[in-house]
């Protein structure tokens with residue numbers, strides 16, 4: 001007690017150990033909705049993909065890019081979004097906790113604020129909240145690999161969920177549908193697509209799905225179009241696309257994003 005009484009403000013401050021993310025590396029902040037399985041059920045999201053819910057997520061990502069100009073690219077699918085910061089970013093002196101909390105906060109408050117715009121008929125019944133983490137990647141090539149991993153995940157989950165919900169909507173119980181879809185997990189992509197064609201009677205059904213469901217959403221600054229003048233000169237505009245970011249074509253077409 002005697003010692004504590006002598007503690008100076010400097011001593012108190014010295015307890016703070018902020019981990020600074022390694023210099024000259026690409027910081028990726030990935031956020032993910034907490035308990036969105038339940039959140040999506042409570043708010044009766046269309047299954048397997050509710051387009052309005054995804055559009056709201058995309059609007060939140062645009063708000064984050066508008067606020068944090070060091071973010072050069074974002075990729076979203078389901079209840080998650082990844083934000084890539086320029087490798088020279090000095091946002092919050094690269095303190096992980098500060099960066100992640102600020103991104104999560106802007107994202108979540110935008111989700112709340114704009115909910116009614118996307119779901120005018122639905123009262124929000126549960127608080128949406130997101131967790132987040134920051135990871136450093138040492139090269140743009142590894143950032144592309146990271147993003148490709150998220151897009152592969154999007155595709156695999158979407159194909160699984162599309163099969164599962166078609167079986168459920170065709171009258172199977174959820175457990176039956178799960179067993180059937182799991183069997184399908186062992187089969188090739190081609191067979192899965194054949195099953196989808198058979199269930200729907202639509203040839204090439206998977207390919208007919210909206211690109212947003214199959215490819216997720218990419219958000220980035222389009223420097224070519226100089227529409228916004230924020231006083232500091234034209235900075236372009238933020239675009240939301242549904243592109244294949246696994247193949248190199250996208251990155252060749254937009255070399256400035258991860259330069």
Ligand code: ATP
Nearest residue numbers: 033034035036037040045048049050053054078079
């Ligand atoms: P955790 O808190 O561990 O992240 P979670 O319930 O959020 O758990 P996730 O693995 O993050 O689980 O998966 C998100 C779930 O949210 C999906 O499985 C899906 O059921 C639901 N979901 C998210 N977005 C949509 C959408 N646009 N349309 C339909 N369902 C969605």
Ligand code: ATP
Nearest residue numbers: 067068090091092093095098099101102103105106
């Ligand atoms: P930063 O983004 O760096 O935190 P800031 O503008 O939030 O910048 P702070 O040092 O955090 O600055 O100080 C918060 C400021 O917000 C105060 O200086 C004050 O002007 C204002 N503020 C916060 N709470 C109140 C309040 N209850 N009543 C009046 N003003 C307030």
Ligand code: MG
Nearest residue numbers: 032033034131
């Ligand atoms: Mg999670």
Ligand code: MG
Nearest residue numbers: 032033034079
């Ligand atoms: Mg989640």
Ligand code: MG
Nearest residue numbers: 032078079080
């Ligand atoms: Mg998720």
Ligand code: MG
Nearest residue numbers: 092098101102
């Ligand atoms: Mg502050």
